[in-house]
Structure formats: structure tokens, C-alpha cells
Amino acid sequence: MLESIRKHTKWVMGLLFLLIIPSFILVGIDRNYFGGGSPVVARVDGKDITQADWDNAHRMESDRIRAQSPDIDAKLLDSPQARYATLERLVRDSVLQAAAQKMHLLTSDARLARELQSIPQIAALKRPDGTLDTEAYRALAGAQGLTPEGLEARIRHDISVSQVMGSVMASAFAGPTESKQALDAIFQRREIQVARFNASDFASRVQVSDADLQAYYQAHPAKFQQPEQASVEYVVLDLDAVKAGISVSEDDLRTYYKENLSRLAGNEERRASHILISAAKDAPAAEREKAKARAEELLAELRKAPGRFAELAKKDSQDPGSAAAGGDLGFFARGAMVKPFEDTVFAMKKGDISDVVETDFGYHIIMLTDIKTPRQPTFEELRPSLEAELKQQQAQRKFAEVAETFANAVYEQADSLQPVAEKLKLKIHTATGVTRTPAAGAQGPLANPRFLEALFQPDSLQNKRNTEAVEIGSSMLAAGRVTAYQPALTVPLDQAREKVRALFVADKSAELARKEGEARLEAWKADPAAASGLSGAVTVSRDQLQNQPRAVVDGALHAPVDKLPSWVGVDLSGQGYAVVKVNRVVAREAVDEATARMERQQYLQAWGMAEMQAYYELLKQRFKVEIKVPRPAAQDGA
Incomplete structure (x- = not known):
């Protein structure tokens, strides 16, 4: 058979071609054939945002965030809420980008140039002659993982996108009268009295039968x-885990110490004095030449009499901050002064007087008065930190290699995690009650939707096989396997009886409390003098609840006050019912003009943000936004 196939290879290939191609035409080519099987998590204007896009954006x-705040708890960045916030930002960026394209909001070269010049880090790269230090500019872009062209494209994109919302924010308007009315309503206070009808007080009145429990169980299966x-x-x-397997030799540590001693010891500082003849960078050429x-x-005088530096600085320097001290600027390290001044100072020897140095402030004559070299710590002092730092560097270089070993091991020996754990000296963690979505308070892999999705494949x-290696964070992979599985089920009544009874009693208690409260409310409205059981009068507002439930305060503030006292009933859900008597409206205390101005500005900002949010929601509808991932539940205390 095989010999026959080898003799007729061309015929076999032709037959396979005729069989396979029509199947693609009829069924369609699945994206997984080409490695594009990342699930779609959102869609904007017909364009997909995949799980891979989301993971890359979150990484x-x-x-x-880690670069800005190195001490931040990594668990906060890996929570379901943090990941979902990244997805929402990704969707928002896509919506604004689509809007900018549809509105033809382009960024001109002139606008881009102005924006670049307004960035301090880029403005600092200008040479004295006004040209840009292209190598430093390329290094600045490279630090962000971009080429100069890529950086400019990103800024051009950001400008275009900002115009979508910028026009809405700029058009927000709120006059003094409407601002005052809104703020007075927000800060309004009302004097109230409350009668509470707590559900727990009615529990003893609830009669429970087996038929009641059966009926409640059947009516509320969810x-x-x-x-x-x-x-x-x-x-x-x-x-x-990678670091744990790395050992650093004594020779490596001593070599690393020698190579990095200058960095580890700290920065050299220099003390200088200067004489400044001011000339603004945009001053006329004649004025700068005169300066x-x-x-x-x-400088000519100082060359003849260097000892007169302090005297001439006090007399002729136009730097008000240092002239009185003879031009003394104290000690400073690199990065503290403008570049031409700094370059000159750090190229001088102690006691030297420089030539005239030009900066944006004018013309300087500099004298280097002292050099402070930091104490060089010994090898033994730095040994622990050197070992940790070197291990960290080696672990980062080695991670890709170990990650490949990890991925291969969990795939090739898919019926157990023990081999990969033993090979890489990893701990096997266990967990029970794991569901498809992250549980409240879940951490690590169990808080990662991709990992959970892999587990429930x-x-x-x-088959209880290992999952693939799933990237759950920066330089962090996880693999797992299911050891036991229980499908979704409805708990039988016999097992759920206590829960059914507790829920039934709670519902009926709340219902009795509500009925009692509603009856008292109607009676007291008809005869206010008959009201009893009311609490002492308290003055409440939106920012001063006075230990009252938020629902009670909201009910009191929404009650009509055209006729006082006013009565309102508030359903406290499962907690019971409250009857609120509003005695009077308490005028807001007057505020000074500065506070009033600040409040009006805050109100205008809030109004502008509300208009921006409303406009964004309109854009989401226009571009048919779909987010296919459920929003995670809020964390406790959030």
C-alpha cells in the first residue's frame, strides 16, 4: 500500500487537494488554523479586541505602574478589577480612535512640533544653538521601547484622540445662578425624625410550615x-522560582562589585560659584552680544586676579540667589543644572575658572571650588545587595529558557504536574471550590480569567490533563490540572432546608415590617399628633448622615417640602422599613467668596465630566461597542 502511494505521489496530492479545498470553501477557514485563535473579549466598530490584545495591554x-511605583503590591495589579479596568481603557481608546478617524481629526506637523517642544524632557535636549540633540532624542524614545518616528506617531495619535473629548469639555458651561441652585440642593440639610420598623423584630410572628418551605424552594430555585x-x-x-535555582560564585560577585562600584557608591557632587550676566534666550541678538x-x-579681570571672584560676584553677578554669597551655588550632582553649565563644571579641576559659558539664562563665569567624592562601600558591606541584584539579572536573562522548559514539561507529561515541579523545584498548590470566574479575594492564577478558562476546557x-502554560503576569507562567469536578446543580430541599427556612423567615419578616410601617405612615399623615416612637430630631445632609442609613437620608432629601412637616416611607429592603418625618429645611451656612469660587469651579468640572461621559456613551452606541467579558464583582471594602 505504502509503495503504491510512493509511486503515485502526484496523483495522491491532487486527490487530497480536490477533497480539502472544497471543504474550506463550504465550511470556512477557522482562524485557529493560522494561530489566531485568541478569543474575542470586545468589539468596537466591527473590529475585534482579543484576549491577547487585552493581556498585552495589561502587561x-x-x-x-511598577516602573513608577516599585513598591506597589503586585496582587493589586493582577486582580480581576484591575484587569477589567485595562479592558475598559482599551475599549475607550478604540472608541476615541474610531471617532477621530470618522471626524477626520488629523494632527498637523506644526501642531506636533509645538506639542513636542512643550514636553520638558524633549525641550531639555536642545543645544545652545537651538538644534535638537538627535542621539539623545533617539535614546529618549528608545527608553519607551519606540523609535523617534514611533514616538511621534503615538503623540500625533494622542493629540487627535484628545480632540474628540476636548471640544466637549471646553464647551461645558454653568452660570453663577444655576451653579448656586445646584450646589444649594447638593448641600441642603433637613431636620428629620425617624421611626424604624426592623425586620428582625417581626421574625417571631412568622409561622413556618413544610408547605411554605416547599413553595418557597420551588419559587426561588436560583x-x-x-x-x-x-x-x-x-x-x-x-x-x-528561577532565582531560587541560581547560585552566584564569589568571583562573579567581586567582578560585579568592581564594575558597578561607581554606581553603587553614589553620585559625585561638585561645588561651584558663578557670575551671571543675564540675557534671556529670546532677547535681541544685540542685547545678548552686549551681555x-x-x-x-x-573674565579678563579674573584671569589677572582670580582671588577677586567672590568680590566681583557680589558686585556684578545678576543672579539674585547667589550673588550675595559671592556666587556660591553649594554642592550639586549631575542633573541639577542646565546641560552646558553642568558639562563645564564636571570637566573642570578644583580651583579652575571657566571660559564664558552660554545658557538660556545668559553668560556665566564658573569657578570650581570643591569636589565631594562619595565614600566607596566595601565589598562585604554590599555583598547581600550585590548577590540579590546579580541573581535578579541572571534570573531575568534565564527566564525565557526556563519558561520554555516549563511549557514543554507540562505538555509532554500532561497527566501530572509532579514531574515539572520536581524538575524546576516548584511548589504544587491546591485549591477547592474553584469556579469559572474569579472568586472575591482570589489571588495569583485563581484571579486570572485566562487561567480559569484553561482549567475549564x-x-x-x-481527562484531567494539564493545562498549557498560561501567562498570568509579567515574567509569570502557571499551569494547572483539575483533580475533581462537580457540575452545577440545584441543592436538594433536604440539604438546603435550613437555608430555605432562614430566607423564608427573613422575607416574611421584612414584609411584615413594611406593612406595619406603611400602616403607621398613613395614620400619622392623617393625624400627626398621634405619631409615637419617633427618634430625636437630627439634621442630615448628603455628606452628614448622622448614623442614618443612606436610604433614609436620600428619602428625606427627596421628600416634598411644600407643606411641612412632610412624611415619607423608606423601604430598607431586607432590613425593614422606616417612616421619616421632615420637620424643616435648614438653610446652608454661607461660605466665603474663595470657597464659593472653588465650589463653582468644581461644579463646572463635574458638569463637564458628566457631558463627556454622556458623549462617550453616545459614541459607544454609534460604534456598536460590545464587551463580552462580565464585569467582576467589587472587592470587599472597595
């Missing part, structure tokens, strides 16, 4: 659903 956002859940085990590969000539005259559930 970049996490790296940016309350007794137990979601599918799994018992799992998993391993995590991160930089700490330069005066500086040259002073059919192959993992049915």
Missing part, C-alpha cells in the same frame, strides 16, 4: 443553585 500597563466547581492543583513559574561682552570683560475537565 504594559502593569509594567508602567437561590439554591450550586455552581460548577473544581478541585485543582497548579504550579507557578516566576522570577523568584557676552560684559562677561568677557569680567473540556480536555482538562474530562
